[in-house]
Amino acid sequence: MTHAAPRRSRLRSRGVAVLVATVSTLVVFGVIGWLIVNADGWATVQARFFDSARFDEALPRVFAGLLVNIGIFLIAAVCILVWALVLAVMRSLDDPVFFPIKLFAIIYIDLFRGLPSILIIYVLGFGIPALRLPGLTSDVYVWGIVSLVLVWSAYVAEVYRAGIQSVHPSQAAAARSLGLSGVKTFRYVVLPQAIRRVIPPLLNDMVGLQKDTALVSFLGPVEAFRRAQAMASADFNFTPYLASAMLFLMLTVPMARLVDWLVARDRKRYLAGAR
Amino acid sequence: MNAGGTPVSAGVPASAEVPVSAGVPVSASVSAQAPGLGGEALRIEGLRKSFGDHLVLDGIDLVVAEHEVVCLIGASGSGKSTLLRCVNLLEPIDSGRIVVQGAEITASGVDVDRIRRSIGIVFQAYNLFPHMSVIRNITLAPVKVLRLPKAEAEARAEELLRRFGLLDKRDAVPDRLSGGQQQRVAIVRALAMRPSILLLDEITSALDPVLVAEVLSVIRELAESGMTMVLATHEMGFARDIANRVAFLEGGRIIEEGPPGQIFSAPRDERTRRFLDRVIEAGRL
Numbered sequence: 099m100t101h102a103a104p105r106r107s108r109l110r111s112r113g114v115a116v117l118v119a120t121v122s123t124l125v126v127f128g129v130i131g132w133l134i135v136n137a138d139g140w141a142t143v144q145a146r147f148f149d150s151a152r153f154d155e156a157l158p159r160v161f162a163g164l165l166v167n168i169g170i171f172l173i174a175a176v177c178i179l180v181w182a183l184v185l186a187v188m189r190s191l192d193d194p195v196f197f198p199i200k201l202f203a204i205i206y207i208d209l210f211r212g213l214p215s216i217l218i219i220y221v222l223g224f225g226i227p228a229l230r231l232p233g234l235t236s237d238v239y240v241w242g243i244v245s246l247v248l249v250w251s252a253y254v255a256e257v258y259r260a261g262i263q264s265v266h267p268s269q270a271a272a273a274r275s276l277g278l279s280g281v282k283t284f285r286y287v288v289l290p291q292a293i294r295r296v297i298p299p300l301l302n303d304m305v306g307l308q309k310d311t312a313l314v315s316f317l318g319p320v321e322a323f324r325r326a327q328a329m330a331s332a333d334f335n336f337t338p339y340l341a342s343a344m345l346f347l348m349l350t351v352p353m354a355r356l357v358d359w360l361v362a363r364d365r366k367r368y369l370a371g372a373r
Numbered sequence: 374m375n376a377g378g379t380p381v382s383a384g385v386p387a388s389a390e391v392p393v394s395a396g397v398p399v400s401a402s403v404s405a406q407a408p409g410l411g412g413e414a415l416r417i418e419g420l421r422k423s424f425g426d427h428l429v430l431d432g433i434d435l436v437v438a439e440h441e442v443v444c445l446i447g448a449s450g451s452g453k454s455t456l457l458r459c460v461n462l463l464e465p466i467d468s469g470r471i472v473v474q475g476a477e478i479t480a481s482g483v484d485v486d487r488i489r490r491s492i493g494i495v496f497q498a499y500n501l502f503p504h505m506s507v508i509r510n511i512t513l514a515p516v517k518v519l520r521l522p523k524a525e526a527e528a529r530a531e532e533l534l535r536r537f538g539l540l541d542k543r544d545a546v547p548d549r550l551s552g553g554q555q556q557r558v559a560i561v562r563a564l565a566m567r568p569s570i571l572l573l574d575e576i577t578s579a580l581d582p583v584l585v586a587e588v589l590s591v592i593r594e595l596a597e598s599g600m601t602m603v604l605a606t607h608e609m610g611f612a613r614d615i616a617n618r619v620a621f622l623e624g625g626r627i628i629e630e631g632p633p634g635q636i637f638s639a640p641r642d643e644r645t646r647r648f649l650d651r652v653i654e655a656g657r658l
Contacts, residue, residue, distance in 0.1 A: 272500035275461050276514035276566060277490035286513060290504050 149337045156329055156338035157345075163325035164345045167311040170239070170321070174246040174311070175304055181247060182254035187284070189255065190262055203255070210252035215310050219245040223317035242314030250307050257299045261292035298364065301357045305350050312346075322346070411439030413475070414570050414601045415460065420469035422452075422459055422625075429455045431625035433469070437570070440599045444612035444633070447622035448648065453605035454497075456622070457572040460603070461494045474569055490518060493563030494572040497579050499555040501547040501562070507534070508543050511562045519566070526565070533561045537591055553584030557591055564595075571595070573604040609652055613637050621645045 134140060188196075189203035210218070222245045227236030235241075265288045273283040293300075315324035326342035329335075415437040422430040430452045437443050445453040458464045460471055462478060462485050471479045478488045502510050511530040515521045521529070534540045537557050547555055556576055563571060573592065577585045589611050596602065596615050606612050612619055613633040620630040621642070629642040640646045 268496065268498060268500045269502065271463050272496065272502070273514075274486075275463060275489055275492075275494045276562070277486050277518040278514055279486050279518075282517050286517060287502055291502075294504060 146334070147336045147340055149335055152329075152335050152337035153341055156326065156341040159329070160322050160325050160338060160341045160345060163320055163322035163342075164349075166319060166321035167308070167323075167346075168349070170243055170246070170311045170314055170319075171308050174243050174250070175307060177243070177247045178250045178254050178307065179300075182251040183258055185251060185255035186258035186262060189259055207252045207255055210249050211256070213249070215245065215249045216313050216316065218249055219313050219316060222248075223314075238317035239314070239319055242317050242319065246307065246310055246314070250303065250310070253306075254300065254303050257296050257303060258292065260299075261296035262288060264295055265291045295364075298357050298361045301353060301360065305353045305357070308350055308353065309346065411441075413437075414439045414441070414473070415603070416470075416472040417456075417460070418470050418472075420456070420459060420471065421467045422455060422464060423467060429625050430459065430466075433625070433627055435620065435627060435630075437601060437603060439601050441617045442596045442600075442602045442604070442615055444616035444619045445603065445605045445622055446607075446609065446612060446619060446636075446648075451622040452625040453622055454574050457494060457574045457603065457605055460572055461489060461492050463494075486518070490514075490566055491569045492572065493566060493568035493570070494574065495556070495559050495563050495576050497575040499547070499552070499559045499579075501555055501559055503547050506544050506546060507539070507550075507558050510547065510558060511565045514562075515565050530561070530565055533564055536594075537561060551584060552580045553587045556580065556584075556588050560588075560591055560595075570601045570603070573602060573606070575605050575607065577606070577608055607657065609637070609649075609657055621648060623648065 185203050185206060188199045189207065191197075191200050219242060223238055223241040226234060226241055227238070230236075269287055269291065270283050273287040274280070278286070312321065312323040315321050315327070320328070322342045322345055326338035329338040413436060415435070417433050417435040420430050420433040421428070433452075433456060435443070445456065447453055455464060459466050460473075466479060469479070470477055473488065473492060476488075477483075502513070505513065508527060508530055511533070512521075512523065512526040515526040515529065516523055519526075531540060531543065534543060537560070539554065539557055539561065542550060542554060542558070547558065550558065556579075560573075560576075576592075577588050580588060585608070589608065592602070592604070592611075593615060604612070604616075616633045618630060619633045619636040620627045621636065621640075621644075622628065623644050629636065629640060629645045631641075635641075636645065637649065640649060
C-alpha cells in the first residue's frame with residue numbers, strides 16, 4: 099500500500115504528459131496545415147501533387163513496381179551481408195603474411211565507399227553489357243544488383259570491422275588459452291559478440307540500401323520509381339511520385355523504428371548488465 | 374618480423390650454459406625442488422620479455438614440481454602476470470625457454486593450440502564469454518577442441534559445477550552472476566580441459582572482500598586434490614597458507630624464493646623485507 103500513492107501520481111503525470119503532447123501536436127500541425135492550404139497557389143500544388151484520382155490510379159501500378167525493389171533489395175542484402183563480412187575479416191588480418199589480402203580489402207573499401215552508387219551502376223550496367231564479352235550476362239538486374247553489392251558491402255564491412263574491434267582482446271585471449279585456434283576463436287567467441295553489437299548500424303545501412311534500389315531503374319528495370327516516372331511524365335502530374343514515396347516510406351520507416359527499438363533494448367541490457 | 378604466424382619468437386635461446394637435453398631435469402642449480410612432490414611439471418629458464426623498451430621479465434628461472442603450489446608475490450608491475458601469460462604463450466617471449474611436462478613449448482614449430490590445452494589459465498577479470506550460458510562457456514573448448522561429444526562434455530562440466538556448488542547456475546548468463554560466481558565458473562572452464570597445470574593471475578583482485586573467500590576455498594580444494602598451480606596473488610595470508618613455495622618478484626626478476634614460512638617470517642633479501650613491510654603496513658598480512 100505504501101507504494102500505491104507515488105505510483106498513482108506517476109501514472110497521472112504520465113497521462114498528463116501524453117495529453118499535453120497530443121494537444122500541442124494537434125495545434126502545431128493544424129496551424130501549419132491551415133497555412134499551407136490557404137496559401138496562394140495551393141490549388142495548383144494540390145492538382146499537380148495530390149490528385150486523388152491520379153493517386154488511386156497510380157498506387158497499384160507503383161506497388162507492382164515496388165515488388166521489384168523488394169526483390170532487388172533482398173538478393174542484394176544477402177550478398178552484401180556475406181561479402182562484407184569476408185571483407186571485414188580480410189581487413190582485420192594482422193599477420194604480415196596476409197598483408198596483400200588486407201591491402202586488397204583496404205583499397206576495395208576506400209574505392210567503393212568513395213564513389214557514388216549511381217556512377218558504379220552506370221559503369222557496370224551500361225558498360226559491361228556493351229563489351230559483349232562471352233560468358234558475361236547483359237541482364238541489367240544482375241549488374242544493378244552487383245553494383246549495389248559492391249558499394250554497400252564497403253560500408254557494411256566497416257560496420258562489421260567496428261564490431262570486431264569492439265570485442266575486448268581479453269575475450270580472444272581467454273578463448274586461445276583454452277586451446278581454441280584463431281579461426282575457432284573468431285567463429286565462436288569474437289564474431290557472435292561483434293554481430294550482436296552492430297545489428298542496429300547494420301539495419302541502418304539496410305534502410306539506405308532499400309532506398310538505393312531505386313537507382314537500378316536507370317538501367318531500365320521498371321520498379322516503383324521508374325513506374326511513377328513513366329506515369330508522371332505522361333501528363334506532368336507528380337502524384338505518382340508521391341505514391342511511390344509513400345510506399346518507400348512504408349518499407350523504410352518500420353525498419354527505422356525497428357532499429358530504434360533494438361538500440362533501446364541493447365542499451366537497457368547493457369545498463370542491466372553493468373548494474 | 375614474425376614469420377609464419379607463430380607467436381613464439383624465441384630469439385637466441387639463452388641456453389649456452391644450460392645443458393639442453395630435451396627437458397629432462399638436469400640443472401639442479403636452477404631451483405631446489407620441494408620435497409615430497411612429484412616430477413617436474415614446469416621449468417622456466419632465462420626467460421626475458423620486454424614490451425618495447427620496457428624490460429618486464431629480466432631472466433626468470435623457476436621450476437615447479439607436479440602437485441606443487443607456487444605463489445608469485447610482488448608489487449604491481451613486478452612481472453607476475455606477464456610471467457603467467459608467457460607460460461600460456463599468450464605473450465611471445467624474447468629469449469629463454471619454457472618446458473612443460475618435459476616438452477619445450479617455446480621451441481619453434483610447436484603446436485601452440487595443443488600446448489594451451491594442457492595449461493589452464495584464469496584471469497583477474499574472469500573473461501567469461503558474455504554471449505554464452507555458463508554450461509556453454511565450460512563446454513565450448515572440450516567440444517570444439519577436444520572433440521568430446523556434447524553430452525559427455527556437459528556431464529563433465531556438471532560434475533565440476535556440482536563440486537563447486539554452482540550447478541544451479543548451469544544455464545545462467547555470466548552477467549547475472551556475482552563476481553565470485555563468475556570467477557568460480559572461469560576456474561571450472563579451465564579445469565574442464567583437464568590441464569596438467571593451472572595458472573591463476575590475481576584471480577581475487579577484482580572481487581569484493583566478501584567474495585574472495587568463496588574463490589579461495591575453490592583453490593584450496595584444488596590444492597588438496599593435487600593440482601599443480603602457479604598463482605600470482607596479493608592475498609599474502611592465503612599465499613602463506615596454501616603455497617608450497619613462494620617466489621618474490623621485483624623488476625622482472627625472482628629476488629627470493631623459498632617455503633612460505635621462511636619468506637614471510639625470515640626473508641633473506643632486503644628487498645623482500647621492504648616489500649613485506651609495506652604489505653604489513655597496508656594491513657594485508
